Structures are given as C-alpha cells and as structure tokens.
Amino acid sequence: MTAVSIPEEMALEARLRSRRAGGAKLLVPYVTAGLTDDWVRVVEAVAAAGADAIEIGIPFSDPIIDGPVIQAASQTALERGVTPASALAELGEVSVGVPLVAMTYCNLLFHAGFHRYAGWLEEAGVAGTIFPDLPKEEAGPWAEFAAGKGIANVLLVAPTTSEDRARAIAAESRGFVYGVGLMGVTGVREQLAASAIGVAKRLKSVTDRPVLIGVGVSSPLHARQLAPHADGVVVGSALVKILADGGGPEGAYDFVSSLRQALDGQ
Amino acid sequence: MSSLFADPGSASGYFGDFGGRFVPEPLMAAVRELEDLFTAAWEDPAFQAEYHSILTGYAGRPTPVTYCANLSQDLGIELYLKREDLTHTGSHKINNVVGQALLTRRMGKSRIIAETGAGQHGVATATAAALFGLKCTVYMGAVDVKRQALNVFRMRLLGAEVVPVNSGSRTLKDAINEAMREWVACVEDTHYCIGSVMGPHPYPLMVRQFQRVIGDEARSQMHEAIGTDPDFVVACVGGGSNAAGTFTAFLESDAAIVGVEPAGGAAVGRGTPGVVHGMRSKFLQDEFGQVEEAQSISAGLDYPGVGPEHAYLASIGRARYEAVDDAAVLNAFQVLSRREGIIPALEPAHALAWVLAEAGAAIPLGSRVLVTLSGRGDKDSEQVAEILGGA
Ligand SMILES: Cc1ncc(COP(=O)(O)O)c(C=O)c1O
Numbered sequence: 001m002t003a004v005s006i007p008e009e010m011a012l013e014a015r016l017r018s019r020r021a022g023g024a025k026l027l028v029p030y031v032t033a034g035l036t037d038d039w040v041r042v043v044e045a046v047a048a049a050g051a052d053a054i055e056i057g058i059p060f061s062d063p064i065i066d067g068p069v070i071q072a073a074s075q076t077a078l079e080r081g082v083t084p085a086s087a088l089a090e091l092g093e094v095s096v097g098v099p100l101v102a103m104t105y106c107n108l109l110f111h112a113g114f115h116r117y118a119g120w121l122e123e124a125g126v127a128g129t130i131f132p133d134l135p136k137e138e139a140g141p142w143a144e145f146a147a148g149k150g151i152a153n154v155l156l157v158a159p160t161t162s163e164d165r166a167r168a169i170a171a172e173s174r175g176f177v178y179g180v181g182l183m184g185v186t187g188v189r190e191q192l193a194a195s196a197i198g199v200a201k202r203l204k205s206v207t208d209r210p211v212l213i214g215v216g217v218s219s220p221l222h223a224r225q226l227a228p229h230a231d232g233v234v235v236g237s238a239l240v241k242i243l244a245d246g247g248g249p250e251g252a253y254d255f256v257s258s259l260r261q262a263l264d265g266q
Numbered sequence: 267m268s269s270l271f272a273d274p275g276s277a278s279g280y281f282g283d284f285g286g287r288f289v290p291e292p293l294m295a296a297v298r299e300l301e302d303l304f305t306a307a308w309e310d311p312a313f314q315a316e317y318h319s320i321l322t323g324y325a326g327r328p329t330p331v332t333y334c335a336n337l338s339q340d341l342g343i344e345l346y347l348k349r350e351d352l353t354h355t356g357s358h359k360i361n362n363v364v365g366q367a368l369l370t371r372r373m374g375k376s377r378i379i380a381e382t383g384a385g386q387h388g389v390a391t392a393t394a395a396a397l398f399g400l401k402c403t404v405y406m407g408a409v410d411v412k413r414q415a416l417n418v419f420r421m422r423l424l425g426a427e428v429v430p431v432n433s434g435s436r437t438l439k440d441a442i443n444e445a446m447r448e449w450v451a452c453v454e455d456t457h458y459c460i461g462s463v464m465g466p467h468p469y470p471l472m473v474r475q476f477q478r479v480i481g482d483e484a485r486s487q488m489h490e491a492i493g494t495d496p497d498f499v500v501a502c503v504g505g506g507s508n509a510a511g512t513f514t515a516f517l518e519s520d521a522a523i524v525g526v527e528p529a530g531g532a533a534v535g536r537g538t539p540g541v542v543h544g545m546r547s548k549f550l551q552d553e554f555g556q557v558e559e560a561q562s563i564s565a566g567l568d569y570p571g572v573g574p575e576h577a578y579l580a581s582i583g584r585a586r587y588e589a590v591d592d593a594a595v596l597n598a599f600q601v602l603s604r605r606e607g608i609i610p611a612l613e614p615a616h617a618l619a620w621v622l623a624e625a626g627a628a629i630p631l632g633s634r635v636l637v638t639l640s641g642r643g644d645k646d647s648e649q650v651a652e653i654l655g656g657a
Contacts, residue, residue, distance in 0.1 A: 061556040062439065062542060064446045065290045071433055083554045106288060107540045111555025132290045133541070158292035160453070169291075183292055184451040 012053060012099045012127040012152040012175035016210040016231070019052050025263040026176075026232025027223070028212055029239050029256050030055040030103065032073040033091070034082030038249060040090055045249035046239075047096040050260030055130065055234060056091065058084045058104035065132045067187030069237040073244055084108050084117070088124040101128035101154065101175065106142075109134075114145045121151055128152040128175040136169050147174065154178050157203055159195040170207035178234065179203050181226075182216040188237045192222040200230035220262030227263055235259055279467025282581055283539075284574035286546045287466040293446075296453045301468040303369055308475060313368065320364050321479065324397070325354045327361075329480075331487040331636070336605045341625035344634040346496065347608070348484040350508065350641060357611065357641030358480055358508045359390035359461060365476035367394035370457040377401040377456040381445040383410055383438035383504065384566030384613065385417025386641055387461030392426035402426040405445040407437040410565045413649050435559035438504075438569045442543055462505025463573035466544030470510075470573050477511025484636060485515040492634055495519040501638040502616040503527050503534065503587065504566050506573035508640035513585060521636075523585040525576060526620045528595070531560030533572035534580045534587035540571075547574040563592040563653075564612035564646075594619040599643065599650060611641035612650070 016026055029046050033039060033056050046054055059074035059082055066074065077087075084104065091100065102121060109117050109131060121129070129146060131139070136155055143153040152175030157166045160183065170177045181196030182189070196213050203211040213226050214234025223233045235256075242251045279285050279301075289297055307313040321327040329352050334345040350358035363380075370378050378400045382388030388404035395402035404421055408430040411418055421428050434440035442465075449458040463470045463477070481499075488496050499516045501509035503525040513523050527535055537548035542557055550558040550570040560570040579585035595612060598619035603609045610618060617637050621629065629635060643650075 061434065062443050064443050064543070065292075065450065067447070075433075078556065085554070105541075107542050107549075107551070107557070108555045110539070110541050110546075111551065133288045133544070135287070135289060135291055135294055138286060138288055156291040158290075158294070160295040161291055162295070165294075180290075180292055183453065185447045 030236035281578035481515030
C-alpha cells in the first residue's frame with residue numbers, strides 16, 4: 001500500500017459519501033485563488049457557512065471553458081502575481097475542516113510535472129483535482145499518480161455525453177462525478193437549464209458515486225430545483241461575482257449560507 | 267498518402283508525443299463525430315471529387331509555381347514560389363475551408379464559426395459560408411480587427427458577423443479561446459472551422475490533409491520544372507497549415523525542410539511542451555505554464571503555439587525551424603515587390619526573409635529553393651504603409 005498523506009477523514013469521496021449517507025445534499029462552492037488579498041479568509045468563511053468541500057480555482061491564462069466572470073477573476077489573480085505554487089502555499093497555512101479540490105487547466109499540471117504538482121497539493125492538504133480539459137482518455141496517468149497520494153481526480157460528464165460513456169466516466173472518476181449542467185461555459189444564469197436535471201438523472205442511473213451538478217447553478221432556487229435529482233451542486237460564477245464586486249468573506253458567508261439552507265430544505 | 271509521417275496522426279491523434287485531444291467533455295461528442303465524418307469523407311471518392319472540383323472551378327487551383335529570375339540572380343540560387351497568393355480570397359486558407367464547409371454540410375449543420383488572426387481564414391470561411399448558404403461568425407482579437415481592417419470589411423461584405431475579442435492579448439490566441447467557448451454553447455447546429463493544423467484531434471490531421479494539395483501540386487510542378495525535388499522547401503509557420511500542407515509531399519524526399527517562425531512567436535524554436543487549445547504541442551509559456559503573448563508584425567503568425575505535427579517534425583529532426591525578426595520581414599516584403607512584382611503577405615514574407623538572409627550561407631549557392639507564398643499582401647499594405655511612412 002502506498003502511504004496516503006491526505007488524512008482519512010479528509011479524503012474527498014469518503015467525506016461526501018458519509019455526508020450523503022447522513023441525508024445531506026452536498027454543497028461545493030468555487031473560489032478563485034488569489035482574487036483578493038483576503039481570499040483565504042473567504043475560503044474559511046465558505047467552509048463555515050456549510051460547504052461540504054470547496055473548489056479552489058487556480059488561475060490560468062487561457063480558461064476556455066470559463067465565461068466572463070471567472071475569466072475576469074482569473075485575469076485579476078494573475079495580474080496580482082498568483083501562481084499555482086503561491087496559491088497552494090497560502091492555502092496550506094490554514095485548516096478549513098472540509099476537503100479542498102483544486103480546479104484548473106491541465107497545462108499547469110503538465111508544466112509542473114506530476115511530482116511537483118502533487119507536492120504542492122499535498123502541502124496544501126488538497127484532496128482532489130479537476131481539470132476540465134483533461135478528458136477520460138487523457139486523464140489516466142495523472143489519476144493513477146494522484147490516487148497513490150490519496151488525491152481524487154474528478155471527471156466531468158456533459159449533456160452530450162452518451163449513457164455508456166457517462167457510465168465509464170463515472171467508473172473512473174474519483175471523489176465525485178461532476179455533471180456539467182448545460183452546454184456552455186461557466187457563468188451566472190437566470191434560470192436553471194433543463195439539461196442540468198437531465199444530466200443529474202442520467203448520472204444517478206449509472207453510478208453510485210456522488211453526483212454533483214455545476215455550471216449554470218447560480219442561486220438557492222437552482223440548488224433547490226436540483227436537490228431531488230442530484231447529490232449536490234457546485235456553485236462557481238455566482239459566488240465569484242460577489243467576491244469580484246467586493247463582497248469579501250461576509251458576502252461569501254451570506255451567499256453560501258443561503259445555498260446551504262436551500263439544500264437543507266429550509 | 268500513406269506516408270510514414272502521416273500514420274501517427276491518423277491512427278491515434280498523436281504525432282509522436284504531440285497532438286491528442288484535450289477538450290472539455292461537452293465538446294467530446296462533436297470532435298468524435300467530426301473525426302468519423304472526416305475519415306469517411308476523405309475515403310469517399312464523391313467527396314474528393316466535389317472538394318477538388320470546388321478547388322479547381324471556384325478557388326482557382328492548381329496554383330502555379332513561379333521561377334523568380336531576378337531574385338535568383340541576385341541571390342545566386344534558384345528561387346521558386348508556390349503561388350497560394352493567386353487563389354480565390356488570396357491565401358491558402360481557402361483549401362481547408364472548402365473541405366470543412368463540405369463536412370459542415372454533411373453533418374447537417376447550418377452555421378460555421380471561425381477564429382482569425384490576419385483575417386485570411388475569416389475571409390475564406392465567410393466566403394465558403396456565402397457559397398454554401400451557411401451562417402457565419404468570426405472571432406477576431408481586437409488588436410487584429412484594427413490592423414487588418416480591410417479583411418474585417420471583406421468578411422462583413424460576405425455576410426459574416428465579426429466579433430472583436432477583448433480578452434487576454436486580444437490577438438489570435440484569444441480569438442481561439444472565444445471561438446471554443448462559443449462552440450460549446452452551439453455545437454448542435456454549428457461547426458467550428460479551425461484555420462490551422464492545431465486544436466484537438468482530428469483538426470491537425472484534417473487540416474493538414476485539406477492543405478496537402480499545396481505540396482502535392484508543388485512537388486509535381488517542381489519535377490516538371492527541374493526534373494527532380496528542390497534542395498530546400500521553405501514555408502512560414504503560424505499554426506503551421508501552409509507549412510504542413512507543403513511539407514507533407516516532401517517528407518520522404520531528400521529536400522531540406524525549413525519552417526520559418528517570427529522571432530517574437532517562435533513556438534517550435536523557443537517554446538516548451540504544453541497542452542493548450544486542445545493539443546499537446548510547444549508553446550511560449552512562463553515558468554508555471556501560463557501562456558505568454560506572442561509579438562509579431564504579422565497578425566497571422568502572432569500565436570504563441572504551433573500545430574503538433576511541427577513539434578513532432580522538429581523533435582525527430584525531419585524539419586528545422588528558424589526565426590526571423592520584423593525588420594527582416596519588412597525588407598523581404600519590399601524586395602519581392604520590387605524585384606518580382608509580387609506583393610507578398612507579411613506571413614510568407616517571413617519565409618522569404620530567411621531565404622534572403624541565408625542564400626549563400628545555410629542555403630549553398632546554386633541550391634534550388636521552393637518557398638510557399640501563402641498569401642498576397644493587399645491586406646497588409648495599409649499597415650506596412652503606416653510603418654514605412656507611405657513607402
Ligand atoms: C497568408 C498567410 N500565411 C500564413 C498564415 C499562418 O497560418 P499557417 O501557419 O496555418 O499557414 C496566415 C494566417 O493568417 C496567412 O494569412
């Protein structure tokens with residue numbers, strides 16, 4: 001057995017499964033690393049407001065699946081001098097009590113190399129990774145390497161993914177399966193796309209792994225609409241927009257609390 | 267067609283270590299469909315016949331190879347130009363677009379989108395869209411919208427919508443990002459017509475196949491002209507489509523193959539391996555893998571990456587990649603105009619600039635040199651006039 005450096009109780013999938021078993025709907029907010037000076041305080045506030053895990057967006061120069069809000073946030077963070085190493089080092093200084101999942105584009109992983117990248121993740125106590133541009137066919141070597149360190153590599157399923165392929169992706173995904181709620185880039189949407197519920201149902205029918213729906217999930221109402229069909233939601237742009245507008249840790253706390261309440265049926 | 271060098275790309279989407287298909291899952295179904303469709307179409311005589319009849323009857327193929335008597339004398343070499351500048355729309359980009367427009371129709375899609383740098387691929391796409399009755403949107407960096415104003419007008423005249431892109435460096439790289447983002451949202455009825463040998467599989471292979479007509483024609487034209495292969499085959503490299511289309515025919519010959527990159531965007535020469543825009547290739551990037559901005563006088567080469575096949579050809583030593591600076595390019599632009607009466611686009615002026623610099627040095631005197639003149643310079647005249655103060 002390989003030594004596992006992520007403590008058992010912080011392992012992503014175990015944590016999400018046990019929360020689900022306890023009857024909870026899962027909430028995973030997304031925060032762009034380095035967007036503001038107090039971004040680590042934001043992460044703490046998001047955890048305190050009831051997140052089950054937190055996606056940490058590491059800024060990349062060419063975010064092709066991100067819409068205007070996260071593009072702008074990434075650009076701001078890069079202009080502030082944030083690097084994957086610096087962002088993860090800052091995270092390592094706090095302990096937020098919920099699993100962290102580092103989301104970014106795979107060039108940063110390949111450029112650093114698996115050893116170096118995994119080293120940063122381990123020092124930051126990060127329990128999972130998401131690379132939206134690293135599909136199933138290309139993800140294998142990293143997923144295996146990461147698994148050896150106790151890090152879960154999460155794969156994505158889209159509205160256009162066939163059922164057979166969705167089943168295969170879910171089988172290879174670790175931590176949870178990320179259902180992309182709509183055909184489009186990340187961004188704040190008025191209405192929940194019909195495809196979000198479709199993806200949730202399809203995934204739930206092919207896997208026992210936690211199924212979270214993200215992209216275009218923007219409000220407590222959307223979270224409530226998805227709750228009967230999925231194990232939980234990922235909320236990105238709506239939160240990042242609050243932060244970009246200067247909402248700070250308090251704004252983040254209030255918004256994530258409202259999502260938590262919606263999922264808890266309050 | 268079944269060249270040793272073609273096999274890697276066709277089988278797996280990889281050229282050696284380079285290539286692949288690094289796309290977000292929402293696009294996976296579309297790129298797989300495209301691969302199947304392209305593979306079937308390429309083998310289908312009816313498709314080939316229609317593709318070639320459009321290239322001949324509409325796009326003006328075959329293009330000639332021109333012997334440059336004056337420059338040959340000046341340089342002490344034999345200089346031949348493959349005249350893609352003489353195609354309809356004025357650059358090689360039309361070869362690829364005709365192929366992809368036919369595929370778009372086969373897929374039953376009603377709209378085509380494209381990125382463009384110099385505007386030549388945008389113009390070619392808008393042209394094919396007009397011909398085939400497709401809706402067309404072209405994404406173009408705001409910097410390029412300004413420096414290639416003539417082509418923006420042409421695209422709009424042809425009925426295309428031109429969307430200026432204001433993110434990032436506001437050039438070709440960002441236009442590609444934006445086109446990809448748009449494609450995710452409309453992939454059901456829209457084909458993304460990538461303009462070079464880049465992006466996820468099958469694009470690098472497919473675009474190479476649609477451009478190989480350049481080299482296939484040129485090789486037999488050279489045989490007619492001199493009875494053998496040239497000693498050097500030279501082409502400029504942005505994404506690398508005119509170069510790949512030229513080189514393919516000569517990979518198994520004895521010709522030295524040279525790709526010429528802009529000094530400020532030399533992804534093969536100065537780049538490092540990475541995964542961007544759906545492909546593993548070489549890119550200009552910082553120590554953490556953030557993509558850097560290219561800097562080139564020519565909008566069509568202002569790209570910090572390169573198609574995977576070029577990274578591969580460089581890695582196995584079959585082609586070499588050289589860089590020239592903007593001043594040498596401006597000089598070549600004028601030299602070809604004055605000595606041969608041919609105003610080249612700034613992009614192929616890179617290839618010429620290298621030949622001008624190396625004739626009698628890296629290119630031994632007496633060598634027979636084939637340069638692909640990928641496009642004509644009308645689009646650049648205003649920009650160059652500004653730089654040269656009215657020329
Ligand atoms: C005339 C011309 N040549 C070359 C290029 C560069 O593209 P590629 O390297 O794919 O041939 C362009 C791109 O806009 C162009 O317009």
